[in-house]
Amino acid sequence: MAYLTKETIKKAQTAETSDKKYTILLVDDEDLNLLSLVELLEEDYQLLTANDGEEALELVKNSSEPIHLIITDQRMPNMTGVEFLKQTLPLIPQTVRIILTAFTDVNVIVDSINEGNVYKFMIKPFEPKDMVVTIKRALEAYQLEVENHKLIEELTKLNTDLEQKVEKRTEAIQDFYHFISHELRTPITVIQQYLRFLQQGMKCESPSDNQTAHLKIVDKNANRMIKLVNQILNLAKIESEKAPPLFQSLHLNPLIQNAVEQLRSLFKPEVTILTDLMIPEQPVRAVGDDLEIVLDNLISNAAKYTEKGAVHIKTEPMDNGIQISIVDTGVGIDESQIDQVFDQFSRVGDLRMAQGVGLGLYITKVLVEHMEGQIGVTSKKDEGSTFWVWLPLA
Ligand SMILES: Nc1ncnc2c1ncn2[C@@H]1O[C@H](COP(=O)(O)OP(=O)(O)OP(=O)(O)O)[C@@H](O)[C@H]1O
Ligand SMILES: [Mg+2]
Numbered sequence: 001m002a003y004l005t006k007e008t009i010k011k012a013q014t015a016e017t018s019d020k021k022y023t024i025l026l027v028d029d030e031d032l033n034l035l036s037l038v039e040l041l042e043e044d045y046q047l048l049t050a051n052d053g054e055e056a057l058e059l060v061k062n063s064s065e066p067i068h069l070i071i072t073d074q075r076m077p078n079m080t081g082v083e084f085l086k087q088t089l090p091l092i093p094q095t096v097r098i099i100l101t102a103f104t105d106v107n108v109i110v111d112s113i114n115e116g117n118v119y120k121f122m123i124k125p126f127e128p129k130d131m132v133v134t135i136k137r138a139l140e141a142y143q144l145e146v147e148n149h150k151l152i153e154e155l156t157k158l159n160t161d162l163e164q165k166v167e168k169r170t171e172a173i174q175d176f177y178h179f180i181s182h183e184l185r186t187p188i189t190v191i192q193q194y195l196r197f198l199q200q201g202m203k204c205e206s207p208s209d210n211q212t213a214h215l216k217i218v219d220k221n222a223n224r225m226i227k228l229v230n231q232i233l234n235l236a237k238i239e240s241e242k243a244p245p246l247f248q249s250l251h252l253n254p255l256i257q258n259a260v261e262q263l264r265s266l267f268k269p270e271v272t273i274l275t276d277l278m279i280p281e282q283p284v285r286a287v288g289d290d291l292e293i294v295l296d297n298l299i300s301n302a303a304k305y306t307e308k309g310a311v312h313i314k315t316e317p318m319d320n321g322i323q324i325s326i327v328d329t330g331v332g333i334d335e336s337q338i339d340q341v342f343d344q345f346s347r348v349g350d351l352r353m354a355q356g357v358g359l360g361l362y363i364t365k366v367l368v369e370h371m372e373g374q375i376g377v378t379s380k381k382d383e384g385s386t387f388w389v390w391l392p393l394a
Pocket of ligand 2: 198297300301356359361
């Protein structure tokens with residue numbers, strides 16, 4: 001093999017303009033080794049050369065071109081190849097690194113993989129053909145790494161954009177929540193209040209049957225609007241809820257008894273309310289405010305959709321938790337429609353029977369699942385329904 005001169009190395013080192021895509025830094029203290037590498041690679045690559053780690057580090061720091069690949073000898077005076085590569089890591093992290101070592105340097109191989117982030121080590125003397133193939137593969141790996149890096153950057157940016165969008169939307173939902181609560185709920189409450197004054201005042205003035213009936217209609221509709229506004233508020237609340245639930249240890253019996261008392265007036269006179277609650281009761285893990293909404297929705301549904309018979313509310317231990325069942329002898333739900341009842345704005349059966357918007361069960365299911373509980377229904381048309389909620393023990 002005809003070895004190249006030191007001038008050739010210099011030429012390789014200072015090659016300025018080139019259409020060669022990749023720049024390789026060759027580091028070896030023996031000129032002869034360096035020359036053979038230059039001869040092998042100069043046609044296809046832009047080359048930089050250095051005789052020791054110090055000089056090579058200077059080149060890395062001052063190079064105006066990106067260095068894509070470093071091939072370094074291990075045994076050099078002052079600084080070993082692994083030591084040199086280690087120092088290049090923070091400067092040019094994406095560069096691919098190859099180390100040339102004698103067969104006996106087993107420890108070097110281990111060190112180079114662990115410390116120098118080395119792509120490959122090659123045993124000296126190497127076969128030129130092997131070296132050419134290894135470099136090709138190494139640069140392909142470099143290209144892949146660069147593209148991966150770009151993709152990850154793009155993905156991270158997309159992700160950040162998306163998070164910002166979600167945050168903005170959440171803020172919009174919160175604004176909507178405040179709008180509803182102040183601009184709608186307040187005036188309806190005022191209407192209801194003045195309605196009460198009117199009704200009280202009229203008692204003394206012996207109103208006509210018509211007047212009494214008209215006021216009752218206004219009252220009923222104001223109530224309906226308040227209920228609707230409350231459902232929308234619940235919906236806005238759960239849509240904007242990102243935080244994990246603030247779990248409490250809760251006793252179900254007083255919560256159920258309280259809900260029944262609050263809703264007793266909704267039941268038809270032909271319907272008996274029965275409660276069969278576990279005594280002594282163990283507390284469940286749930287969120288008080290959410291559980292109140294859940295009980296309110298399920299018990300008021302039982303009241304709305306039951307014309308006669310009974311509504312039976314019971315609790316029983318089940319799989320390390322407690323199951324609440326609300327069993328009614330109401331209109332029931334057709335088998336073909338049972339899967340839809342938990343969907344948003346879904347109303348099934350005879351819609352003239354009771355007023356509603358079809359949000360209650362949707363909200364209920366979201367809240368139960370947010371509390372890591374479970375909910376379900378079994379029903380038979382014209383016979384009745386059982387809605388159940390399972391919550392884990394505290
Ligand atoms: N206990 C029940 N018996 C029979 N049908 C029921 C019962 N509970 C719910 N359903 C059916 O499921 C539908 C959805 O119930 P959901 O509570 O979501 O809405 P809603 O009661 O119509 O309105 P609101 O949003 O005011 O609660 C109801 O319209 C009704 O058809
Ligand atoms: Mg309902």
